Amino acid sequence: MLGTTIWLLSLSALLTAFLTGLPNVQFPTYLNFWSKSTQRLTTTCPQPLTSIDHNCPQLNFADLPDDLKMMRIVVVGGSIGGLMAGVALKRLGHRITILERSPTQLLHDQGAGIVVGGENYVFMLKHDLTRTPWWVDSPYRHYLDRAGNVISRSDYPQRMTSWDALYHILRANFDGMKSANVPNPPKEEHWGEYRHGCGVTRLETSPDPSNKVITAHYVNPDGTPDTIEADMVIVSDGSGGSLHYQLCGKESQRTYAGYVAWRGTVLESKLSPATQEALVEKFTFHHSPALQILSYLVPGENGSVERGNRKLNWVWYNNIPHDSEHWKETMTDTEGNLHQYILRAPKIRPEVLEKQLQKARDVLPPSFCEAVEKTDYPFIQAITDSISSRAVFLEGRVVLLGDAVAGFRPHTAASTSQAAMHALFLEEFLSQYEDGQKGLSEKDAKLYELNALAYAKDMSRHGIEMGNLSQFGNHPLARASAGRSR
Numbered sequence: 001m002l003g004t005t006i007w008l009l010s011l012s013a014l015l016t017a018f019l020t021g022l023p024n025v026q027f028p029t030y031l032n033f034w035s036k037s038t039q040r041l042t043t044t045c046p047q048p049l050t051s052i053d054h055n056c057p058q059l060n061f062a063d064l065p066d067d068l069k070m071m072r073i074v075v076v077g078g079s080i081g082g083l084m085a086g087v088a089l090k091r092l093g094h095r096i097t098i099l100e101r102s103p104t105q106l107l108h109d110q111g112a113g114i115v116v117g118g119e120n121y122v123f124m125l126k127h128d129l130t131r132t133p134w135w136v137d138s139p140y141r142h143y144l145d146r147a148g149n150v151i152s153r154s155d156y157p158q159r160m161t162s163w164d165a166l167y168h169i170l171r172a173n174f175d176g177m178k179s180a181n182v183p184n185p186p187k188e189e190h191w192g193e194y195r196h197g198c199g200v201t202r203l204e205t206s207p208d209p210s211n212k213v214i215t216a217h218y219v220n221p222d223g224t225p226d227t228i229e230a231d232m233v234i235v236s237d238g239s240g241g242s243l244h245y246q247l248c249g250k251e252s253q254r255t256y257a258g259y260v261a262w263r264g265t266v267l268e269s270k271l272s273p274a275t276q277e278a279l280v281e282k283f284t285f286h287h288s289p290a291l292q293i294l295s296y297l298v299p300g301e302n303g304s305v306e307r308g309n310r311k312l313n314w315v316w317y318n319n320i321p322h323d324s325e326h327w328k329e330t331m332t333d334t335e336g337n338l339h340q341y342i343l344r345a346p347k348i349r350p351e352v353l354e355k356q357l358q359k360a361r362d363v364l365p366p367s368f369c370e371a372v373e374k375t376d377y378p379f380i381q382a383i384t385d386s387i388s389s390r391a392v393f394l395e396g397r398v399v400l401l402g403d404a405v406a407g408f409r410p411h412t413a414a415s416t417s418q419a420a421m422h423a424l425f426l427e428e429f430l431s432q433y434e435d436g437q438k439g440l441s442e443k444d445a446k447l448y449e450l451n452a453l454a455y456a457k458d459m460s461r462h463g464i465e466m467g468n469l470s471q472f473g474n475h476p477l478a479r480a481s482a483g484r485s486r
């Protein structure tokens with residue numbers, strides 16, 4: 001038994017390090033939980049995981065006594081984190097309503113590329129019943145100098161996906177949404193409900209302490225105020241969401257890290273043969289003082305992972321002091337509005353775009369320069385840090401999940417895994433309740449908070465160290481690159 005646990009722990013640590021590319025991070029207590037999840041995965045789903053099996057691991061919902069298992073759970077925020085919680089808890093028999101403030105039917109391409117971390121992978125293995133291909137393999141990393149020569153290379157197998165690909169698969173599993181990405185959602189007896197255009201403004205409890213119902217106040221797409229009652233609320237409103245600020249206070253707000261990422265994707269077949277050779281099917285980096293750019297392949301339009309249809313996703317970090325003229329110039333859109341966190345083409349002003357393209361020609365290796373120049377819709381994302389001091393409220397009936405707990409710097413490639421880990425925690429806890437429990441038990445509330453905050457602190461620190469070394473420090477690969485280019 002002990003041997004099995006140790007083996008599972010080692011496997012978890014190895015898989016996490018292997019998939020996320022973070023070999024230096026120490027993983028404390030939450031791995032104990034994680035190993036349990038892995039065990040459940042293998043025991044609940046005995047069929048080969050590559051086959052399509054719509055009955056595994058579904059429950060027979062008809063057998064569940066209504067008042068015993070079912071909670072009414074409201075999830076605030078319908079991005080990757082909210083959807084992961086929704087899918088996992090719906091399959092335990094709970095009634096889930098996701099309220100998403102975005103007014104459009106589908107959220108779209110929030111984050112371009114996502115490096116698949118261990119928990120993200122395990123979550124999808126367990127919960128995607130459509131078995132849709134969702135990642136592109138990247139067998140190794142290599143580092144280029146300014147001239148485009150390879151100065152370092154290491155075998156480092158990783159899997160890369162996109163926000164869009166994950167979103168469509170999760171929607172198919174949550175509410176059966178059909179899309180070009182996933183034309184055949186799984187057959188389920190019980191769907192979740194996804195309401196878009198519904199921004200939650202506050203949560204309210206009854207003055208009567210014996211009444212444990214939580215009322216979520218929200219605004220409908222037509223602007224009318226409305227309410228919904230819940231036994232449990234999961235707040236996955238992201239690092240910029242105002243609801244978790246209300247719960248945690250100001251200290252959970254985002255602080256700017258001193259640099260922005262210019263980001264974008266370009267169809268791989270639009271790239272010249274030389275650039276494809278340099279950047280396709282690998283994780284490529286270039287460092288120079290105060291500059292880092294990286295790229296990897298992700299699924300293309302409609303989630304396609306076919307050669308030629310995939311996209312190259314690039315991320316280029318640039319230092320810009322906050323409130324400087326450079327900041328104002330960069331983040332002011334074509335209509336004169338100043339943005340704090342994100343600015344997307346076509347609202348980026350043409351002169352700002354042209355200046356950045358000129359910088360690409362001046363400082364980037366030729367392959368990266370070509371990728372940047374051929375990108376139709378770049379966007380600028382301010383890099384921020386945020387971390388909450390608590391993750392559980394109202395005796396376990398309100399929990400924070402995903403970026404609402406902590407918004408990491410992208411260098412960690414850990415945000416989506418964090419959301420998956422939280423969803424797996426909740427699934428594990430709720431799956432063991434048999435007595436009409438509403439929300440988390442006292443013991444599980446403590447365990448959830450302890451593990452969520454421990455992971456958040458570790459990963460935040462790691463991201464800050466990596467980002468600051470790259471943008472403000474003396475990065476060894478920047479030195480190596482300068483040495484080769486002289």
Ligand SMILES: Cc1cc2nc3c(=O)[nH]c(=O)nc-3n(C[C@H](O)[C@H](O)[C@H](O)COP(=O)(O)OP(=O)(O)OC[C@H]3O[C@@H](n4cnc5c(N)ncnc54)[C@H](O)[C@@H]3O)c2cc1C
Pocket residue numbers: 076077078079080081082099100101102107110111112113114115163198199200201236237238239240241242243342381401402403404410413414415416417419
């Ligand atoms: C521009 C960008 C780039 C990213 N790049 C990467 C990457 O490369 N790799 C990676 O691993 N991760 C990346 N991420 C993060 C990744 O998308 C998230 O970590 C992941 O989606 C889990 O986040 P989340 O669901 O907790 O929060 P988010 O994705 O931020 O979603 C929060 C959701 O809550 C909604 N919301 C907020 N307030 C309310 C309210 N009051 N009522 C109703 N709805 C509300 C928002 O509209 C949003 O849809 C990126 C995110 C962004 C925004």
